[in-house]
Amino acid sequence: MKNIIAFSGSNSKTSINKELAIYASSLVEDVAVNILDLNDFELPIYGIDLENEKGIPDNAKTFLAHIKSSDGIILSLAEHNGAYATVFKNIFDWMSRIDGKLWSEKPMLLMATSSGARGGATVLDIAKGRFPFMGGNIVAEFSFPSFFDNFSEEKITNEDLNTDLKSKVKTFTEAL
Numbered sequence: 001m002k003n004i005i006a007f008s009g010s011n012s013k014t015s016i017n018k019e020l021a022i023y024a025s026s027l028v029e030d031v032a033v034n035i036l037d038l039n040d041f042e043l044p045i046y047g048i049d050l051e052n053e054k055g056i057p058d059n060a061k062t063f064l065a066h067i068k069s070s071d072g073i074i075l076s077l078a079e080h081n082g083a084y085a086t087v088f089k090n091i092f093d094w095m096s097r098i099d100g101k102l103w104s105e106k107p108m109l110l111m112a113t114s115s116g117a118r119g120g121a122t123v124l125d126i127a128k129g130r131f132p133f134m135g136g137n138i139v140a141e142f143s144f145p146s147f148f149d150n151f152s153e154e155k156i157t158n159e160d161l162n163t164d165l166k167s168k169v170k171t172f173t174e175a176l
Helices: 016-026 048-054 058-069 086-098 121-134 159-175
Strands: 002-008 031-035 072-077 107-113 137-144
Touching (some): 016 031, 016 072, 016 159, 072 159, 137 159
């Protein structure tokens, strides 16, 4: 059986991106799903001096091992001031010091959501421009607008958006 990881690029305990990642992963059939939470991988802020003094923290190694052992990745990025959330950028930076191609060409469903109408489109653009240089194999992407208007009871309530996500999940599943 194939296995995938799903996580959000947020450390909020009430992350809407985590809710979206969990929902999207529930649509993938016949796979084992490992939901990861960045709160379980606490890391010091990356700095070359810290790396030289203490090396790479175990939590960065462990998270990267989850990526390497998976067959695919569902990631929903939080957007803070138009960019990655600090917690995601930090783990991304630490993992890149271990392996510059950290995404390992694993098929990826890349998503973002926000309370606004753009649905995290800016952070998606940043990731789409950067991830391929880091071994990212983005096979589908999904920007989910106005989360609180379109998501309820652990699912997407807007049928057009739900159909769109299901199409993206199908593309992702076929790439596994």
